[in-house]
Amino acid sequence: MHFKIQQWRAWAPSLESSQQWRDWCQAPVRVADEQQQPDVSFLAPMQRRRLSRLARMVFNVAWPLAESHPRLPLIFASRHGETPRTLAILHDLARGEPLSPTQFSLSVHNAIIGQWSILRADTSEMSALAAAGDGLEHAVQEACLLLHEGAPAVLVVIAEEAPPALYTSFIDDVPFAYAVGLLLTPGDDWQLDLQTGSGPRSEWPHPLSLLRALNNDQQDITHYWSRRQWMWSRKQK
Amino acid sequence: MSELQHEIKNLIIDSLGLEDMSAEDIATDQPLFGDGLGLDSVDALELGLAIQKRFGIKIDAEDKDTRQHFANVANLAAFVSARQAV
Structure with missing residues (x-):
């Protein structure tokens, strides 16, 4: 699989500008989460009112990447999805209270890309994946298939919300809330290969590890998850 | 504007997440759905x-x-007070 990473954007609490991200990539730390909200002021208040923070993170990174692409296929991947919404619904159920129709309808995994499709009036092919810790690679694989079919560009967004306190002992791969958006186009700047193999988990979630490689001019990265060995390599210049 | 009408306006704003709006922004006789407030x-x-x-x-x-x-x-307030009186 080969492709070009035309552009990237990312959001995490207190990390918004590309300079802040370049600094983070040099000296990565676990950032504190004070429930900052990503800016989505490009949407009218009536349009953004139902967007959760996870959805706002996705829109914040993806909207500028989609700017000159009225039709743009999208692959969204999140391992854990809307955990705060789901937990709120479960709380209501446990107390025997009626469920909020809004919370319920937006708790499904493809709700964010559904809202994206409506608000951008874009009916291109869009998929929502819930993969394991290597959702990034699965999403890029999907994107490569679309590029191979002739799509001029594909948007890939990986996002994870900070898990609610009740879930923190079960979720060990989200050091802080983050979203990473990649605009992929046909090309051979990067190659991604999959084979069977085991190795240590990467220190940071795969999308953040990829950002570090992009910003630090690293030539290759190897990510392991389960029995899958993903090898990223840059074309030698 | 009656107290009940005011309460209902705030309930609309809070339950539907109408950021940046206050009770004063919703006219008592403004249609809530479609072309009015724009609810769905x-x-x-x-x-x-x-x-x-x-x-x-x-x-x-x-x-x-x-x-x-x-x-x-206005209709909602009338409806609520009629039901509460039962």
Whole structure:
């Protein structure tokens, strides 16, 4: 699989500008989460009112990447999805209270890309994946298939919300809330290969590890998850 | 504007997440759905639930008058006070 990473954007609490991200990539730390909200002021208040923070993170990174692409296929991947919404619904159920129709309808995994499709009036092919810790690679694989079919560009967004306190002992791969958006186009700047193999988990979630490689001019990265060995390599210049 | 009307406006704002709006921005006779405030069918369900929870009244979604009761804040306030008086 080969492709070009035309552009990237990312959001995490207190990390918004590309300079802040370049600094983070040099000296990565676990950032504190004070429930900052990503800016989505490009949407009218009536349009953004139902967007959760996870959805706002996705829109914040993806909207500028989609700017000159009225039709743009999208692959969204999140391992854990809307955990705060789901937990709120479960709380209501446990107390025997009626469920909020809004919370319920937006708790499904493809709700964010559904809202994206409506608000951008874009009916291109869009998929929502819930993969394991290597959702990034699965999403890029999907994107490569679309590029191979002739799509001029594909948007890939990986996002994870900070898990609610009740879930923190079960979720060990989200050091802080983050979203990473990649605009992929046909090309051979990067190659991604999959084979069977085991190795240590990467220190940071795969999308953040990829950002570090992009910003630090690293030539290759190897990510392991389960029995899958993903090898990223840059074309030698 | 009656106290009940004011309360209903705030309930609409809070339950539907209408950021940047205050009770003064919603006219008592402004249509809530479609071209008025711009609410949609999911809002109708959410608002129905909020009214039931706040005022402890049952709303029959099949009742042909329900659409009329939810047309604007004035109608909703009249509906709530009539039901509470029962």
